[in-house]
Amino acid sequence: MTASGLLLAAAVLVPLAMAACCLSRGIRARAPFLLAAAPLPALLAAFLVPDGTFVFFPAPFRMSLVLDRPGAILLGGAALLWSAAGAFASPYMGRKPATVRFAVWWLLTLAGSLGVFIVGDVASFYLVYTLVSLAAYGLIVHEQTASAHRAGVVYVVLALLSEACLLLAFVMLAASHPDANPLIRDVVATLPASPMRDSIMALLILGFGLKMGLVPLHIWLPLAHPAAPMPASAVLSGVVVKAGVIGLIRFLPFETGVPVWGTVLIAVGIVTAYYGVAIGVTQTRAKTVLAYSTVSQMGLLAVLIGTGLENADTGATTLVAYYAVHHTLVKGALFLAVGILAATGGARLRPVLLLTAILALSLGGMPLTSGALAKLATKPMLGYGALGYAMTLAGVGSTLLMLHFLATVARDARQNPEASAPPGQVLPWLAVAAASLVIPWSLYPAIAGETVQSLFQAEALWKLLWPMALGGLAMIAVSRLPKLRGAIPEGDIVVLAEVGSPALGRLILGIQQADAALRRWPAAGLSLVTIAALLAGALMLGA
Amino acid sequence: MTPLAAAPAHVATPGGFLLVLAVMLPVVAVLAMLALGPRQTARIALTTLATGLGVAIAIVVELLRTGAALTYVVGGWQPPLGLALRADGLSVAMLAMTALVVAAIGFFAHAQHGLEPTTRHGRAPTTFWILLMAVWSALNAIFVGEDLFNLYVALELLTFAAVPLVCLDGRAETVAAALRYLMFALLGSLLYLLGTALLYGSFGTLDIGLLSEASAEGPGFSVALALMIAGLLAKAALFPLHLWLPPAHAGAPAAASAVLSALVIKAPFFLILRLILDVAPPQAAAYAGQVLAILGAASILFCSVMALKQARLKLMIAYSTVAQIGYLFIVFPLAAGSETLPPWGTIAWTGGALQLVSHALAKAAMFLAAGVIAEAFGHDRISDLGGFGRALPISAAAFGLAGLSLMGIPPSGGFVAKCLLLTAAVIGGHPWLAATILAGGLLAGGYVFRVVDRALATPAIPLAPRKPIPRRLELAALVLALAAVLLGLVPLQPFGFLQLGRPDSLTVIAP
Numbered sequence A: 001m002t003a004s005g006l007l008l009a010a011a012v013l014v015p016l017a018m019a020a021c022c023l024s025r026g027i028r029a030r031a032p033f034l035l036a037a038a039p040l041p042a043l044l045a046a047f048l049v050p051d052g053t054f055v056f057f058p059a060p061f062r063m064s065l066v067l068d069r070p071g072a073i074l075l076g077g078a079a080l081l082w083s084a085a086g087a088f089a090s091p092y093m094g095r096k097p098a099t100v101r102f103a104v105w106w107l108l109t110l111a112g113s114l115g116v117f118i119v120g121d122v123a124s125f126y127l128v129y130t131l132v133s134l135a136a137y138g139l140i141v142h143e144q145t146a147s148a149h150r151a152g153v154v155y156v157v158l159a160l161l162s163e164a165c166l167l168l169a170f171v172m173l174a175a176s177h178p179d180a181n182p183l184i185r186d187v188v189a190t191l192p193a194s195p196m197r198d199s200i201m202a203l204l205i206l207g208f209g210l211k212m213g214l215v216p217l218h219i220w221l222p223l224a225h226p227a228a229p230m231p232a233s234a235v236l237s238g239v240v241v242k243a244g245v246i247g248l249i250r251f252l253p254f255e256t257g258v259p260v261w262g263t264v265l266i267a268v269g270i271v272t273a274y275y276g277v278a279i280g281v282t283q284t285r286a287k288t289v290l291a292y293s294t295v296s297q298m299g300l301l302a303v304l305i306g307t308g309l310e311n312a313d314t315g316a317t318t319l320v321a322y323y324a325v326h327h328t329l330v331k332g333a334l335f336l337a338v339g340i341l342a343a344t345g346g347a348r349l350r351p352v353l354l355l356t357a358i359l360a361l362s363l364g365g366m367p368l369t370s371g372a373l374a375k376l377a378t379k380p381m382l383g384y385g386a387l388g389y390a391m392t393l394a395g396v397g398s399t400l401l402m403l404h405f406l407a408t409v410a411r412d413a414r415q416n417p418e419a420s421a422p423p424g425q426v427l428p429w430l431a432v433a434a435a436s437l438v439i440p441w442s443l444y445p446a447i448a449g450e451t452v453q454s455l456f457q458a459e460a461l462w463k464l465l466w467p468m469a470l471g472g473l474a475m476i477a478v479s480r481l482p483k484l485r486g487a488i489p490e491g492d493i494v495v496l497a498e499v500g501s502p503a504l505g506r507l508i509l510g511i512q513q514a515d516a517a518l519r520r521w522p523a524a525g526l527s528l529v530t531i532a533a534l535l536a537g538a539l540m541l542g543a
Numbered sequence B: 001m002t003p004l005a006a007a008p009a010h011v012a013t014p015g016g017f018l019l020v021l022a023v024m025l026p027v028v029a030v031l032a033m034l035a036l037g038p039r040q041t042a043r044i045a046l047t048t049l050a051t052g053l054g055v056a057i058a059i060v061v062e063l064l065r066t067g068a069a070l071t072y073v074v075g076g077w078q079p080p081l082g083l084a085l086r087a088d089g090l091s092v093a094m095l096a097m098t099a100l101v102v103a104a105i106g107f108f109a110h111a112q113h114g115l116e117p118t119t120r121h122g123r124a125p126t127t128f129w130i131l132l133m134a135v136w137s138a139l140n141a142i143f144v145g146e147d148l149f150n151l152y153v154a155l156e157l158l159t160f161a162a163v164p165l166v167c168l169d170g171r172a173e174t175v176a177a178a179l180r181y182l183m184f185a186l187l188g189s190l191l192y193l194l195g196t197a198l199l200y201g202s203f204g205t206l207d208i209g210l211l212s213e214a215s216a217e218g219p220g221f222s223v224a225l226a227l228m229i230a231g232l233l234a235k236a237a238l239f240p241l242h243l244w245l246p247p248a249h250a251g252a253p254a255a256a257s258a259v260l261s262a263l264v265i266k267a268p269f270f271l272i273l274r275l276i277l278d279v280a281p282p283q284a285a286a287y288a289g290q291v292l293a294i295l296g297a298a299s300i301l302f303c304s305v306m307a308l309k310q311a312r313l314k315l316m317i318a319y320s321t322v323a324q325i326g327y328l329f330i331v332f333p334l335a336a337g338s339e340t341l342p343p344w345g346t347i348a349w350t351g352g353a354l355q356l357v358s359h360a361l362a363k364a365a366m367f368l369a370a371g372v373i374a375e376a377f378g379h380d381r382i383s384d385l386g387g388f389g390r391a392l393p394i395s396a397a398a399f400g401l402a403g404l405s406l407m408g409i410p411p412s413g414g415f416v417a418k419c420l421l422l423t424a425a426v427i428g429g430h431p432w433l434a435a436t437i438l439a440g441g442l443l444a445g446g447y448v449f450r451v452v453d454r455a456l457a458t459p460a461i462p463l464a465p466r467k468p469i470p471r472r473l474e475l476a477a478l479v480l481a482l483a484a485v486l487l488g489l490v491p492l493q494p495f496g497f498l499q500l501g502r503p504d505s506l507t508v509i510a511p
Helices: A003-021 A025-029 A031-037 A042-046 A069-093 A097-118 A122-140 A146-175 A184-193 A197-214 A221-228 A230-240 A242-251 A259-280 A287-309 A318-341 A346-364 A370-382 A388-412 A425-450 A452-458 A457-481 A494-499 A501-518 A522-541 B015-036 B038-066 B089-113 B123-143 B148-166 B172-203 B208-214 B219-238 B247-251 B254-264 B266-279 B280-307 B312-327 B347-377 B393-405 B414-426 B431-456 B470-488
Strands: A052-056 A063-067 B068-075 B085-086
Touching: A003 A042, A003 A052, A003 A063, A003 A097, A025 A031, A031 A069, A031 A501, A031 B347, A042 A069, A042 A197, A052 A388, A063 A069, A063 A097, A069 A230, A069 A242, A069 A318, A069 A425, A097 A122, A097 A230, A097 A242, A097 A388, A097 A501, A122 A146, A122 A184, A122 A221, A122 A230, A122 A494, A146 A184, A146 A197, A146 A221, A146 A242, A146 B414, A184 A197, A197 A242, A197 A259, A197 A287, A221 A230, A221 A287, A230 A242, A230 A287, A242 A287, A242 A318, A259 A287, A259 A388, A259 A501, A259 B015, A287 A318, A287 A370, A287 A388, A318 A346, A318 A370, A318 A388, A318 A425, A318 B347, A346 A370, A346 A388, A346 A457, A346 B085, A370 A388, A370 A425, A370 A452, A370 A457, A388 B038, A425 A452, A452 A457, A501 A522, A501 B038, A501 B085, A501 B280, A522 B172, A522 B219, A522 B280, B015 B038, B015 B068, B015 B085, B015 B123, B038 B068, B038 B089, B038 B123, B038 B219, B085 B089, B085 B123, B089 B254, B089 B470, B123 B254, B123 B266, B148 B172, B148 B219, B148 B247, B148 B254, B172 B208, B172 B219, B172 B247, B208 B266, B219 B266, B219 B280, B247 B254, B247 B312, B254 B266, B254 B312, B254 B347, B266 B280, B266 B347, B280 B312, B280 B431, B312 B347, B312 B414, B312 B431, B347 B393, B347 B414, B347 B470, B393 B414, B393 B431, B393 B470, B414 B431
Parallel strands: none
Antiparallel strands: A052 A063, B068 B085
């Protein structure tokens, strides 16, 4: 066991051990302070462990850990956001008895969400994926309001559905394999030739698409992310949705490519990207606007993944991870910003709003921000045809949505009296904001294969500026339509699903009546005789 | 039809006496309880529990050491004249699981009786201990029995010990539930006895090993088997024969519910497995297996929905039992095996056995946790339990962990079981069974989350227990739930232990 192997294992085990330590009363009192430290092994691993490290833990654990380029990028960004959000959480949540419970769910979600980036075998992937899915429930329902409760129910139903799809897909993948718990890369290599290829691909996209929030499976996301406490929203929207992204990166066969399913992903991604913007601009709560922005951005990531799958481009996974880490840090910082703005007033408001604006516009691709880098790095992959334009237009949409977000937070901020956020909250926020600039800049030359100087050329700037200008114009148009505001409820089509509940209720009532009827004596006696006759018939048929 | 020639079908092994010990130890305990009176009952019971656990461990060790089935021929008389006891890998797994669950339940019951010092040597606790010992003896006899009439006797002992467990508290509604149970179980016994008589009339033997070698056929044989299986289904409460189970299991005291739901209904299933696998000819077994799988699938879907809609916690757990029993019956077509691979070499066989054991552990844990909840709050209406996790954290954790196993969420025995069954369904081309397994998992997720959600809730007025609950009362459920979760560490492949002592077992890998 090498040192790097131990460090990788510590990335998952340290948060789990901390959660277990909360059983002890002495540690429980200090639980909130653990939150910032828990992701540190993962952060170290992302920077120190060399790419391509593979570790295998023998029975009874039978777990293998892998760190490759995309995994390391995502792990580093995620660990940083988890750590900063954890530091933000301890002053934010205060010293209440409920905070300890929050800390335990936090640590469990954290362990799972970092685990998905580094596990290498199918069974362990399912284990950590389940951990992050189910533990996130505790974060979503933490505030125990009616809306948190509704969000939690919708979330659990969809999360379990995602689990079921993935379990079936994994079982189908591993079925043809001699080893009971094969490595992900081994099963994915055999996927294109599998007789069940299309069902497996459909189930994988369904399962991971649910987690990412691809339309129409996004309904849980705008309900759940705003319902959670502020730091939890930041990690849910920034990191936890990336479990779906890493799932697609790991399980789709980029080496051989599957053009049909690549096209499906592109189509779903584009619809999601526009849909998120269209619904997002009608929302009135800042956190909900951000959640819809996450939906839209996940659509863009799905387009990138689909393009890589269509063109059998293995390099796509690194670019997807690069785009994803930009989104992780910026979205996390924006959620924290909402919390800080709510506690800030007077003279301090202006610089906070300014930094928030820079972060927000970064998602629209403002020059010199991480968003610009991510868009320029992925441009060659998308090409300059219709798809390239469609993505640029989606960038226009992102600018529009972010301007709407800024207008919303600026309106809400004015209602606050003189106040200032505690430094324990401001410092983590500044750290994430700084990281959202530093990390993408330092990775850019290696990822895009271009020098940083090329970014300052007029052509590159123009490519970024005109969509932003168009987004600004769109914002002016939208702001003249006051009827739009609040026109569509949060979670949009979940309302349609809830309309169908009377039919479901009737079905369940029918089952209850059938149960009552079957449990009467004459019916049960008749069933017994019928079953005996059926069995006799079956046995005679075979004899 | 000619009577079979007497060949030495069973050869006693040196460790065989352990099987007699496993069956007789609880009987001796019952006699001692009757002789020494109520004051000594609990002490005798606890001693027996510890000794019985030791015997079970010794049997496991003996099986692993010899790598062959343990056999005992009573009085040295060979069947068909005499009786044989035999324990292969599956039987030994059942014996060990039973010993563990009974010991945990006994620990819980002892702690619960201690809560009320005035009645601790009263009628109900004394009766409970006697019945628990009788149930344990009957279960062990069923797991090691080789003779169908001997098994009938054990099954009757099991029923007559289980029925009074339902109405220990003597309330009118539980007496009604117990009567319902008794009537339906008697109907099942009658069918089983009828089938046994038909078999004996035709073949002159009731020894499973001899019947299996005789490769019997004919319509009389089919009818006899069908009657026996139908009778056993009535006792196992598979849908749509579950009329008696929800009121009986929900009405009984917690420790009794745990025995009934975790262990008692496993015995008829075990016998059906023996009949289908060892007695029925392979082709007939395949058709009968299809019928059982359809009933099993219906049981999973129908009763999971019913569990989802129950207002009371114990009723919910009871319906969940009927649903989870369904998983055992869908094993038949999945573990059909092939010419090169016997059923017990398939992954579905391991999956089914794991489902049996993990359900027993998880369900006992759930009923014990529900018992603590009812003890603390005086009711078990799910909607009024908001915030019980704060008041009873250990019980809530036990319930949640047991729920993980029922839902099939990793890491847990239930997950490994369902994963193996699902793999078998995918490989064998049974899409409907695969869909049923997944749908059952989703519905189980629904009913477990209803309770977990209440545990996490924070109502305006915190829920306070009406009396202090000692830590040791909560511990038994947690231990059982942890055992169910730890079962998830077994590898995802056919498990060598379960193939021990089976004819033509493959290269046996020691676990």
